[in-house]
Amino acid sequence: MSTFPASIHLPLVFTSLCLLSACASGPTTPAPAMALRYSVPDQAMQPEAASGRSAQTGWAFTRQAVAAANPLATDAGHQVLRAGGSALDAAIAVQMVLGLVEPQSSGIGGGAFLLHFDGQKVTAHDGRETAPAGARPDMLLNAQGQPLPFQEAVQSGHAVGVPGVVRMLEVAHRQHGRLPWSQLFGPAITLAEQGFAVSPRLHSLLQADPLLRQDPLALRFFYQPDGQAWPVGHVLRNPEYAHVLRRIAEDGSRALHEGPVAQAIVQR
Numbered sequence: 001m002s003t004f005p006a007s008i009h010l011p012l013v014f015t016s017l018c019l020l021s022a023c024a025s026g027p028t029t030p031a032p033a034m035a036l037r038y039s040v041p042d043q044a045m046q047p048e049a050a051s052g053r054s055a056q057t058g059w060a061f062t063r064q065a066v067a068a069a070n071p072l073a074t075d076a077g078h079q080v081l082r083a084g085g086s087a088l089d090a091a092i093a094v095q096m097v098l099g100l101v102e103p104q105s106s107g108i109g110g111g112a113f114l115l116h117f118d119g120q121k122v123t124a125h126d127g128r129e130t131a132p133a134g135a136r137p138d139m140l141l142n143a144q145g146q147p148l149p150f151q152e153a154v155q156s157g158h159a160v161g162v163p164g165v166v167r168m169l170e171v172a173h174r175q176h177g178r179l180p181w182s183q184l185f186g187p188a189i190t191l192a193e194q195g196f197a198v199s200p201r202l203h204s205l206l207q208a209d210p211l212l213r214q215d216p217l218a219l220r221f222f223y224q225p226d227g228q229a230w231p232v233g234h235v236l237r238n239p240e241y242a243h244v245l246r247r248i249a250e251d252g253s254r255a256l257h258e259g260p261v262a263q264a265i266v267q268r
Contacts, residue, residue, distance in 0.1 A: 048105060051204040066090055069105065072196055073097040076187035080179065088116060088176035089184055092169050096188035100241055101196050104205045108248070108256060109265075111164040116176055123175070127168025129161025155211065167253040185249040192242035195235040203232045 059065070064087075066077035076097045077090035085093075091114075098106035111128040139158045140148050153159055173181055206229035212218045213227060221236070223229055230236065247255035255261055 049205055049208060051201040066094065068094045069098060069201075070101045070199060072101050072191060079187055080184060083179060083183075085179040085184070086176055088172055089179045092173060092177075092181075092184045093187055095165070095169065096185055096245060097191060100188055100192050100238060101199065102202060104202065104209075108166050108244070109163045111161065112168065114168060114172055116172065118176070125168050125172050127164040129164050132160070132162055151211075163256065166248060166256050170253045181252065182249040185245045189242045189245050189249075192238045192245065195237040198230050198232055198234045198236060200232050203229050206230070 064081050066074050066081065068074045068077060073094045077094040080090040080093045081087075095106065096108070099108050114125040114127060116123045116125070138145075140153050140156075142148055147153070148156065170181070173184075206212065206222050213223060219227075221238075244256070244261055247259075247261060
């Protein structure tokens with residue numbers, strides 16, 4: 001499971017008839033009964049940190065294409081399209097790989113919006129996070145009734161929303177999928193078990209993150225013993241993520257929201 005803030009940037013997948021894209025940043029919960037005013041650090045209002053720029057040649061296509069934030073994810077979508085999958089099928093496969101290789105931006109613990117165009121109409125799906133059942137208007141206030149400092153609130157666990165992206169993708173797959181749901185998780189499971197190379201972007205964001213090292217699990221997984229981020233090209237394996245994906249592949253989104261996986265998240 002990703003230890004970074006759970007936000008989703010779904011891929012763009014083009015076929016002759018379908019377009020799927022979605023993007024979200026940060027959890028959203030229903031507004032409480034009282035208005036809270038936060039003094040938000042300037043950096044908290046900025047988009048995700050930049051990590052460099054590289055020139056790309058132009059591309060042209062006549063039938064299908066996949067665009068994603070990491071080439072491993074793009075390849076997963078391409079595999080699905082070549083196997084006869086729809087744009088929606090490819091997007092699911094891409095998203096599961098993104099959750100592994102770019103956890104700073106994407107993850108099954110986040111939420112998303114999805115737009116699907118079938119050549120005639122656009123269908124919108126809302127998969128954003130929702131407030132937990134136990135959410136209270138005062139849970140981001142201190143003992144004196146004042147708002148917690150921004151970073152303290154974010155790191156407290158009280159700012160967490162119930163994930164929505166997997167359930168949303170499951171619903172969309174029932175409408176627009178061609179391949180079996182379970183088949184779409186294969187590329188991500190293989191990469192999680194066999195390993196993937198740390199990208200320049202992941203390395204730079206890990207190195208610059210001021211808080212992630214405070215989490216023992218994240219520290220052990222993302223960083224070397226000296227506290228430096230694993231270098232570009234270092235192979236990371238995440239069998240725990242593969243285990244969760246296998247459960248979701250077999251039992252659908254229910255495996256994330258109920259049972260052992262959900263209980264482990266709550267205990268964490």
